[in-house]
Amino acid sequence: MDSNYPSDALHIWAENIPVDQPNNAELAVIPKLMFTDQDIDRALTRSETGGLDYELHLKETARVMLIADIDISNRLINGQILKGCQ
Numbered sequence: 001m002d003s004n005y006p007s008d009a010l011h012i013w014a015e016n017i018p019v020d021q022p023n024n025a026e027l028a029v030i031p032k033l034m035f036t037d038q039d040i041d042r043a044l045t046r047s048e049t050g051g052l053d054y055e056l057h058l059k060e061t062a063r064v065m066l067i068a069d070i071d072i073s074n075r076l077i078n079g080q081i082l083k084g085c086q
Contacts, residue, residue: 010065010081024057032059 013019037056063083070076
């Protein structure tokens, strides 16, 4: 990768699977505790979970991009990038 390429550049994929490797690599370098949410019912389809995986891995300070509208009045909308709590 070009040394002038910003390391925090946003990457967008057309499918979910290719994004897993870079997302997991970014999470691995954050020196915070990993939180895993396994409460999403595995019987649901991805469309019923709003496109979310059945198991979420999050760390404080991680950037998160919403992939569906959650609460328009609070600007929790598709494409919104959130910075984790510090």
